[in-house]
Amino acid sequence: MPGRAGINTYLIVLMLVCLIPILVISGYAAWRTGEAYRDTATARLAETALTIRSAIEAELESRFTVLSTFATLWTPDDRSDRLRLQASPYAGIGLTGEVQIIEFEGRRPMASASEQVLAIARLSFDRQAPVVSNLVLGSRLSDHRIHLAIPSAAESGERERVFVLSLSPSQLIRTLQYGRERVSGILIAVADGNGRILARSRDAENAVGLKAPDWDKLQAISGSSGSFEAMTTEGQSTVMVFQRIEMTPGWTAVVAEPLEVFNARWHTPLVGLLLGSVLATVLATVVAIHIGQMIRRPVQALAARSLAIARSEGRGDTPPEALPQSTIREFEVARVSFEAAEAARRTLERRLRTAANAGALVFWRWSKAGDLLSLEGWETLTGRADSEALGTAWIDQVHPDDRDRVMTAIGQKKEGRLDYFDIEFRLRVANGRWLWVRDRGGPVLDDAGQVIEWAGVLEDIDARKQDEAKIAHMATHDALTGLGNRVLLHERLQLAAAAAGRGVTSALLALDLDLFKQVNDTLGHPAGDEVLRQVARRLSGCVREVDLVARIGGDEFAILQHGAAQPAAARTLAERLIAAVCAPYDVHGQSIVIGISVGVALITSGTHGADDHMWRADKALYRAKALGRGRIAVFGEDILGGPQDG
Numbered sequence: 001m002p003g004r005a006g007i008n009t010y011l012i013v014l015m016l017v018c019l020i021p022i023l024v025i026s027g028y029a030a031w032r033t034g035e036a037y038r039d040t041a042t043a044r045l046a047e048t049a050l051t052i053r054s055a056i057e058a059e060l061e062s063r064f065t066v067l068s069t070f071a072t073l074w075t076p077d078d079r080s081d082r083l084r085l086q087a088s089p090y091a092g093i094g095l096t097g098e099v100q101i102i103e104f105e106g107r108r109p110m111a112s113a114s115e116q117v118l119a120i121a122r123l124s125f126d127r128q129a130p131v132v133s134n135l136v137l138g139s140r141l142s143d144h145r146i147h148l149a150i151p152s153a154a155e156s157g158e159r160e161r162v163f164v165l166s167l168s169p170s171q172l173i174r175t176l177q178y179g180r181e182r183v184s185g186i187l188i189a190v191a192d193g194n195g196r197i198l199a200r201s202r203d204a205e206n207a208v209g210l211k212a213p214d215w216d217k218l219q220a221i222s223g224s225s226g227s228f229e230a231m232t233t234e235g236q237s238t239v240m241v242f243q244r245i246e247m248t249p250g251w252t253a254v255v256a257e258p259l260e261v262f263n264a265r266w267h268t269p270l271v272g273l274l275l276g277s278v279l280a281t282v283l284a285t286v287v288a289i290h291i292g293q294m295i296r297r298p299v300q301a302l303a304a305r306s307l308a309i310a311r312s313e314g315r316g317d318t319p320p321e322a323l324p325q326s327t328i329r330e331f332e333v334a335r336v337s338f339e340a341a342e343a344a345r346r347t348l349e350r351r352l353r354t355a356a357n358a359g360a361l362v363f364w365r366w367s368k369a370g371d372l373l374s375l376e377g378w379e380t381l382t383g384r385a386d387s388e389a390l391g392t393a394w395i396d397q398v399h400p401d402d403r404d405r406v407m408t409a410i411g412q413k414k415e416g417r418l419d420y421f422d423i424e425f426r427l428r429v430a431n432g433r434w435l436w437v438r439d440r441g442g443p444v445l446d447d448a449g450q451v452i453e454w455a456g457v458l459e460d461i462d463a464r465k466q467d468e469a470k471i472a473h474m475a476t477h478d479a480l481t482g483l484g485n486r487v488l489l490h491e492r493l494q495l496a497a498a499a500a501g502r503g504v505t506s507a508l509l510a511l512d513l514d515l516f517k518q519v520n521d522t523l524g525h526p527a528g529d530e531v532l533r534q535v536a537r538r539l540s541g542c543v544r545e546v547d548l549v550a551r552i553g554g555d556e557f558a559i560l561q562h563g564a565a566q567p568a569a570a571r572t573l574a575e576r577l578i579a580a581v582c583a584p585y586d587v588h589g590q591s592i593v594i595g596i597s598v599g600v601a602l603i604t605s606g607t608h609g610a611d612d613h614m615w616r617a618d619k620a621l622y623r624a625k626a627l628g629r630g631r632i633a634v635f636g637e638d639i640l641g642g643p644q645d646g
Helices: 007-019 022-073 115-127 215-219 259-267 269-311 329-359 378-382 393-397 400-414 462-476 486-500 516-523 525-541 568-582 610-626
Strands: 082-084 098-105 146-152 160-167 187-191 197-200 225-231 237-244 252-258 362-367 372-376 421-428 434-445 451-460 506-514 548-553 556-561 585-587 590-592 595-603 632-634
Touching: 022 146, 022 160, 022 187, 022 225, 022 237, 022 252, 098 115, 115 146, 115 160, 215 225, 237 259, 252 259, 269 329, 372 393, 378 421, 393 400, 400 421, 421 451, 434 462, 462 486, 486 506, 486 548, 486 556, 486 595, 486 610, 506 568, 506 610, 516 525, 516 590, 525 548, 525 556, 525 568, 525 585, 525 590, 556 568, 568 595, 568 632, 595 610, 610 632
Parallel strands: 595 632
Antiparallel strands: 082 098, 098 160, 146 160, 187 197, 187 252, 225 237, 237 252, 362 372, 362 451, 421 434, 434 451, 506 556, 506 595, 548 556, 585 590
């Protein structure tokens, strides 16, 4: 092109420019390389910290697994709530230390133990999950303790328990027990959530229990890992890399290396890199000038070919003339690749058009103002002529419940608040049914970036919507009986509690079948399942449409009675339920008789949440079953009903 300099001119200018700042560039490159070495050194420490963290997490998981095994084996017949396992009948399960069993009545621990043991037991009980404590200091190193607590499900009629394992830090953190071994001058330590040292690879006897220096620096760093400069307990400057340990109240694995050793790993290569950069830059300048002479002609040919492709506007027109062959192998490969890519582009365009036609129900074009200009496939889909859908007439085929949402989206598009149109709605199709479709498209822009029109497609998503509805139903309903499950009951309880705050009273009835276990034991689980299905139908027949019947597990059911006068309505319903459930069942030719006990919790104010009402109903049910079968108990009131046999 006239007035444009050639490649040789630019190469000469490049050479001159490179000679002036060459020292600056080399220094910058050396600095960046030094940073890379520093990052590598930091990564080495980080890998060690991650290994330590993983080992400690594995050790904790192992301890909890064995403690869970102990909890399974232990029975109340042992009559001891404190065991030293080294000399106990449970030593064979591989658990060492002291285990204390803390029983709970309601939410109150019923055991004498240290304040720290009771605190972690209560935390594990409230969370219903394994919990690890921070370091509990003793008067001597051997008296330091770490507590691990795990809750245990109670059998019917028993108190709930939490098993607390107390052990020395040295029993838990075996990873750092290197003896006299020194790992390349690296210091490894583990600190608890309060910054006290739990374990250390060097001088552990004097360090365990001390507050880690510069702990505030570590706490100020967000995230699960990081690095910083800090002092050791001996006053040595180090680079520390840490990993926070999961399953703990803020424990942290720290790997530290002396600062001068750390810096030596990346300072040494810099001098050589500086000299090498200078020589490489000079050599690169000379070689670049020589190569520039060789590549000028092939570059000109490639530029001409690119211009020819651009003028074809990507419409699959006849390709321009082929590139001339080159004596340089790389340019010959580029020539062949260039032509192959152009052929592949045309093939890809044909494939995309075919795939689009196969996957879409309707293709449409909208004006910039949002009116439908044209479409393909509308008549096949809806049975109406394409012309009847132009403008905004197509919206008449949208489901009434979805129409406002569609109109809102179109309005946003007209106002320029949408960069892309994507909405799902129901559309009346040719057979008269409602079909879920996805309408999506985007703006077509001119060369100046201005919107010319909109283009898009309607896609069939009906199968996906049906699957989503099935999944949503499965998530909130019991598979065996078709009743609501615990999730749905909890949601409805929250609504009922809120309504109670507005003066609408309700009641929660907790139901437990009597003698059901004998059905499973004598006739088998298939017969038991059939009995459960028949019980579900009888319970559903005793309530109103606004009430909820749920199966919350095994032979346990619950009924949420909405908006009735309480407690009279709950008593009446409970009596009706007992009468219905106690009637004989015909299962595979066998006559079966079972019973049911009912616990009632009244929902008369908005001061309690869903979990509180569940707890109250369970307590009332427990009270009813304690007095015999077929009883009714209301939380906070006297027992209703009389004993029943069978």
